[in-house]
Amino acid sequence: MLTLGVDLAAANMRTAMAAVEWLPDRAIVRDLVLDVSDARIVEASEHADKVGLDCPLGWPEPFVALVQAHRFGHVTDTDADGAQWRRHLAYRLTDxxxxxxxxxxxxxVAADRIAHAAFRCVGLLxxxxxxxxxxxxxxxxxxxxVYPAAALCRWGLAYRGYKGRGQNVQHADLVTALREAAPWLELGAFEGLCRRSHDAFDSVIAALNARAAAIGKAVQPSDEQRTVARVEGWIALPTGPLSDLIDGAEGMSGGD
Incomplete structure (x- = not known):
């Protein structure tokens, strides 16, 4: 099995992509690149069994409905001062x-800068x-x-403070922690890039998260949730430890 992880930014710059090959007793990072174009992602996806995109795949249904109603002047029932009303506009069911x-x-995705990456994602999809x-x-x-921060949390690794101006956890140390938690993961020649770039690191985590989804080791929407999730998107939150990714192949599910 080959999984692809994409840390999608609004532009090619800061977009990272990792390809991980899965063997019975280990996983090998076969490729890890920065500044990736949409065309390159599409081409690489042709060879992957599962592609994990670190980006919202849709917008909250109430937000979309409000924008459509506002476009035609049909908004009649709002609670603009209500925090719960605004929360339903801002966050998806999967969030x-x-x-x-x-x-x-x-x-x-409705009220933060990640919307810029989501705009790009629409075209990529x-x-x-x-x-x-x-x-x-x-x-x-x-x-x-996929959502690398949530995956790291589920796997017992640091998931806050390793990127951005307020960085208080060196992501190079996080790479060390990942290698200790997953000794079966071979970063090879790409370890240095993982330690230098949190975008590269996130794309590797996205590829691991894609594996969890591919083998049935990630949260899936219930029948009731699925109708909304098909429009808003659904984050494949891992359900178990990192060791599931090697030991859990019996739950493998298909792709296309």
Whole structure:
């Protein structure tokens, strides 16, 4: 099995992509690149069994409905001063599930800068669909939405403070912690890049998260949640430890 992890930024710069090959007793990082274009992601996806995209695949349904109603002047029932009303506009169903499961509050695709990456993702998903990939926003096809911070949390690794100006955890140390927690993961010649770039590191985590989704070791939407998740997207939150990724192949599920 080959999984692809993409840490998607708004532009090619800061977009990272990792390819991980899965063997019975180990996983090998076969490629790790920065400044990746949409075309390169689509081409690499042709060879992958599962592609983990670190980016929201859709917007909250109430937010979309509000924008549509506002466009035509049909907004009649709002609670602009209500925090709960605004929260429903800002966060997707899957964001709330991640919050309940991990206490991590995902960035809002409706009210935060991550929307710029999501704008790009719309075009990327269209390109992937045109290339023949099953773009099921629930993750049932080749493409699945992942969230490295939540995956790291589930795997007992530091998930805050390793990127940005307020960095208080060196992501180079996080690479060391990952290698100790997953001795079966071979970074090879790409270890230095992982230690230098948190974008590269996140793309490797996205590829590991994609493996969890591919083998049935990630949270899936219930039948009731699936209708909304098919529109808003669904984060494939791992359900168990890192060792599941090697030991749990019996739960393997398909892609396209």
């Amino acid at each position: 709330e599930v991640v919050r309940e499961e991990t206490s991590i509050i995902p960035l809002s 269209a390109m992937l669909a045109a290339a023949g990939h099953n773009v099921d926003r629930c993750g049932g096809g080749r493409i699945v939405e």
